[in-house]
Amino acid sequence: MTLPEQTRWRVEQASRAAVVVDADNYFRLAREAMMKANHQILLIGWDFDARINLAWEDEPPGVPTTVGEFISWLTKRQPDLNVYILRWDKGAMKTLFRGKTLWTLTKWRFMRKRIHLLLDGHHPVGASHHQKIVVIDDRLAFCGGIDMTDERWDTRAHRDNDPHRTSPRGRPHKPWHDATTALEGPVAVALGELCRTRWSIAGGATIPPPPPTSDCWPGSLTPDFHDVSVAISRSQPAHGNQEAIHEIEELYLSLIARAQRSIYAESQYFASRRVAEAIARRLDEPDGPEIVIVNPVTAQGWLEPIAMDTARARLMQALKQRDRHGRLRMYHPHTLGGTPIYVHAKVLVIDDDLIRVGSSNFNNRSLRLDTECDVTIEHDGDRIAAIRDDLIAEHLDTDPATVTAAIAEHGLIGAIERLRGHGKTLVPYEVPDLSTVEKWLADNKILDPEGPEEMFELPSARPRLLARLKRFRHRRVA
Structure with a gap:
């Protein structure tokens, strides 16, 4: 590992x-x-x-x-x-x-x-x-x-x-x-x-640990x-005598930085400034990885869409301006009849040799506030690429072999663009217009704080969601 x-x-x-x-x-x-x-x-x-x-x-x-x-x-x-x-x-x-x-x-x-x-x-x-x-x-x-x-x-x-x-x-x-x-x-x-x-x-x-027992792997x-080897990573907020643990945050930043060819992600949210910053750095590189994020059309609930969807829009708009080489895409899966499929999966595949699955999303809560657990597997065979291609095939209503062949010929984004169509498919994300209230909520992270201390700060005292991304906009990677 x-x-x-x-x-x-x-x-x-x-x-x-x-x-x-x-x-x-x-x-x-x-x-x-x-x-x-x-x-x-x-x-x-x-x-x-x-x-x-x-x-x-x-x-x-x-x-x-x-x-x-x-x-x-x-x-x-x-x-x-x-x-x-x-x-x-x-x-x-x-x-x-x-x-x-x-x-x-x-x-x-x-x-x-x-x-x-x-x-x-x-x-x-x-x-x-x-x-x-x-x-x-x-x-x-x-x-x-x-x-x-x-x-x-x-x-x-x-x-x-x-x-x-x-x-x-x-x-x-x-x-x-x-x-x-x-x-x-x-x-x-x-x-x-x-x-x-x-x-x-x-x-x-x-709770005492159980005594040794027989195999319980499901036969089917x-x-x-x-x-x-499997790595276990956690998020845990500081609370009382409980220490803060930010392993998952460090994991995301490390995995995004190490990718050579492709990053494929499925996440319920895309609202984390730190994740967006890490992606921005890779988009600045002339030969960086292709990045595909599969996201639901909108967050679930009545308050979450205001905070999560607006933050996503602001971050994606900022990243689009950085994507000079056309290597970033976000998609939403839909059924055969055109109904949006809610993406609750939390999957990250790096190149063809690493997969992370867990409870954490690309949002501030998962990195700093909630209690989370993810597992990561590295493997140098073809199985991780096969899992990724199987996921993409599910979304595009085709078979994994077709996806694998298309990626080999056209790359990750090129394959999806050639295979998606009508019916059960992936639909590209479009940045919506944002109202003044929605912009204020996103900038001040009212419902997605970056840690327990922010729950008690006045909005004016919190760092703005896009502050660092805006500073990045004027930098060039050597």
Whole structure:
């Protein structure tokens, strides 16, 4: 592993590893793996909804498909199994409006003594616990960007009007693109330690590590890698006696700087000044890498679009003025019927030999304020390029071999431009006109502060979002 020390917490070996794309695959694989658990399951997330389906078929027969019933079934079947569920405390407020989930959690508390629930409130005002990790018996871990909650399920086909893409109450939700990883071996032990430490930080009693157990890799999952090193990187805000950790920020800056040919990224947001500065430096180089960012059309929620979309517009406009060599593109995926697909995946592929998947986005919160966890794999074979090309093929409704051949002939941007078209495709981002209010919100980072200290500063005291980029505009790279 060639990553600098400041970009990672641990580097551990994975006997098997795979990138898992979209929640239909992840939910089924996690359910399959958890059925093999003997002692301990750690479910660490931003949100958790006991009502959602992990699978749509009763396979194997008699095994519940909804999360709540499935976890109850697991502990009833396996008398030595303990399940620990840690979720962000503010996000848990939504549980009050989920009747069945509230009943399930109450039943667990009083009737299932081996299902342990804890809310993570150990964070500054305005911050969140944002990690998405599942660890099974310290043998297998899933680490990435997918929460076991509502509105995450979708297949890689992202079909229009998929009958399964509904909330537990039957309300249709938008097409959703996401990603995580499956990791077996010592790296799962390390992620188990991270989760148990976070449980203690959040106020829970010490969780002992599980005893050695048998293999729990899901049989239906084909590994992408065998015997590969995996780096674990974190974000953690300073809070009380908790130290600030900025490994993910250092990781992003290091990876952008090291790219020689291409940078392919999928991110829910693009609002980080530091990431934009790093990209600006590469755009100044006459022979720097091609950079492609896949982003949703707009952020989710009612306040996020004002802050995140406006910041994205300001940063992309500034970067376009730096892109003299035409090496930067941002795209939005759409379904066959033209509906925007919400990009929640957090993936970064550097050249053909490094991939990072995690919970962090290209925004200030992920780098400085929220609690995050990412994993990075370096590999000198062709598998990482194949994963990238498979992701692009999903967006362009074609096959990976076609994407691979097009990249070899035309480069990353040239391939996408030649393959995209009508229907299920990638649509180029266009910088919108910004109102005075939106500009003010973006410049002052009202909803995306760069650290816990900014939550309490007057807007006039905060550094402006584009201040450094504007200074860069007058510099030339030697």
